[in-house]
Amino acid sequence: MMLYFFLKYLHVIGAAVLLGTGAGIAFFMLRAHLTGEPALIAAVARIVVLADFLFTATAVVAQPLTGIALAHEAGYSLGESWIVLSIILYFVTGAFWLPVVWIQLQMRNLAAASASQGKPLPSRYHKLFRIWFAFGFPAFGAVMGIFWLMISRPSVW
Secondary structure, eight states: OHHHHHHHHHHHHHHHHHHHHHHHHHHHHHHHHHHTOHHHHHHHHHHHHHHIIIIIHHHHHHHHHHHHHHHHHHTOOTTSHHHHHHHHHHHHHHHHHHHHHHHHHHHHHHHHHHHHHTOOOOHHHHHHHHHHHHHHHHHHHHHHHHHHHHHHOOOOO
C-alpha cells in the first residue's frame, strides 16, 4: 500500500508540474510578446525554453512511467476506457507540445537577432507566435481532460 501512495504522489506531482509549467510558460511568453520588445522577448524565451527542457520534459517522461506503475499497483487494466482516453489525450498534448518547443526556440532566436540588430520583430516571429498561441488551446484542453479523467475515472465506453 505504501508503494501505491508513493506512486500516486509522484504522479500527482508530475501532473502539477505539467499543468503549472505549461500555464506559467504561456503566461510569461504572452506577457513578453505583448511588450513588443525584442530583447525582453528573447530573455523570457530563453528562460521558457530552459523551463520546458528541465521541468516539462522531465514530467513528460515521468507521467507514463508512474501512471503505468500506479495502474498496475491499483489493479487497473490499461484497457480501462478512462485510461485509454487519458493516454490518447496525452498523445494529443504531446503532438501540440513538441512543435511548441521548436517554435519557442525559433521565436527566441528571431527576437534575439532583432534585439542585437536594433530592428523590430520580423513577420516570421509574428506568424510563429500565432501558431504557438493557437497550439496552446488544444494542448491545455487535453491536459484538463486528463485531470478530469484521473479524478473521476468514468466508464467512457
